[in-house]
Amino acid sequence: MKPVLAPMVRAGFIGMQRLSAKYGADTLYTDAIFPQNIISSNIFESQDMLLFIRKDIRVLYLDKSLLPKTCVQLVGNDPEILSTCINILSPYVKRIDLNCGCTRNFTHQGGYGADMLNKPESLLSLLKTLVHKHPDIKFSVKIRLLQTEINTTQFIRDLLQTGVGEINVHMRGIQQERDKDEADFKQFARIYKQIDKTEQVKITANGGIISIKDYLEFKSLFDENNVPRVMLASGAVRNASFFRVICTNIEGKEIKEYPLKQVISQNDRNTKPIKVNIHKSQRDS
Ligand SMILES: Cc1cc2nc3c(=O)[nH]c(=O)nc-3n(C[C@H](O)[C@H](O)[C@H](O)COP(=O)(O)O)c2cc1C
Numbered sequence: 001m002k003p004v005l006a007p008m009v010r011a012g013f014i015g016m017q018r019l020s021a022k023y024g025a026d027t028l029y030t031d032a033i034f035p036q037n038i039i040s041s042n043i044f045e046s047q048d049m050l051l052f053i054r055k056d057i058r059v060l061y062l063d064k065s066l067l068p069k070t071c072v073q074l075v076g077n078d079p080e081i082l083s084t085c086i087n088i089l090s091p092y093v094k095r096i097d098l099n100c101g102c103t104r105n106f107t108h109q110g111g112y113g114a115d116m117l118n119k120p121e122s123l124l125s126l127l128k129t130l131v132h133k134h135p136d137i138k139f140s141v142k143i144r145l146l147q148t149e150i151n152t153t154q155f156i157r158d159l160l161q162t163g164v165g166e167i168n169v170h171m172r173g174i175q176q177e178r179d180k181d182e183a184d185f186k187q188f189a190r191i192y193k194q195i196d197k198t199e200q201v202k203i204t205a206n207g208g209i210i211s212i213k214d215y216l217e218f219k220s221l222f223d224e225n226n227v228p229r230v231m232l233a234s235g236a237v238r239n240a241s242f243f244r245v246i247c248t249n250i251e252g253k254e255i256k257e258y259p260l261k262q263v264i265s266q267n268d269r270n271t272k273p274i275k276v277n278i279h280k281s282q283r284d285s
Pocket of ligand 1: 006007008009010011030031032073099101102142170178206207208209210231232233234235
């Protein structure tokens with residue numbers, strides 16, 4: 001199954017999306033967006049792009065040619081607000097992801113992101129409502145591992161019952177940090193194998209797959225013809241041609257190409273930290 005580009009605030013900009021698509025990424029997640037910001041945006045549309053602007057700040061920038069692959073990630077927990085936002089997006093985008101994996105303080109304070117995993121019943125009910133209200137939208141949800149393997153397995157089964165089409169599992173726990181803690185490939189593999197075979201296709205693995213070596217280690221835990229779809233974040237920023245390596249099984253052949261041009265030409269203050277990342281990854285490689 002083809003890999004997908006993870007939602008990444010600041011890193012998921014349009015240049016990154018274009019380059020990932022060029023190298024075979026199947027789905028392109030936008031960064032996490034507050035639905036209120038979409039609701040209060042003005043929409044500007046040209047022949048090839050859509051721009052959502054709120055108070056002179058760009059909230060969402062979509063390349064029309066990439067819309068069939070685009071999934072907008074929302075961060076929120078209010079069914080009415082989410083639904084209003086989805087109604088605004090639905091003429092353009094047919095895929096929506098709910099962020100239930102972000103562990104930043106602001107999500108904890110607001111009761112969304114990974115905090116929603118602490119109230120599984122409310123989350124399941126919210127997803128059922130959204131799926132029911134928006135039958136033309138394919139929903140996905142991005143979660144983390146729960147405290148026990150049994151809990152995560154049961155929770156994934158419950159999520160599948162809500163009608164969401166995809167579950168993206170960040171293979172780290174809620175208390176873990178992506179820069180410090182290793183992703184738990186083995187736990188994910190055990191959970192994946194507990195899920196009904198017909199449903200496995202809806203589960204995507206994310207976290208810690210940064211290099212070809214990581215991918216081969218991950219892949220070795222599964223049967224050759226039943227390797228789960230993977231979602232790349234830091235690995236894609238490091239080198240977007242990683243998508244091509246996974247798609248084609250060309251081991252070791254990476255092309256060094258970076259979306260620098262787009263980063264600089266966007267002249268956007270939000271992209272500054274990524275400029276640093278990309279320059280750094282060029283130095284490292
Ligand atoms: C710069 C950056 C921004 C991120 N922003 C988001 C986000 O907006 N929404 C989200 O669900 N995850 C976000 N993440 C988390 C990634 O989607 C992913 O779950 C995490 O980085 C683990 O994958 P990795 O080990 O391949 O980097 C972000 C990660 C990075 C590196």
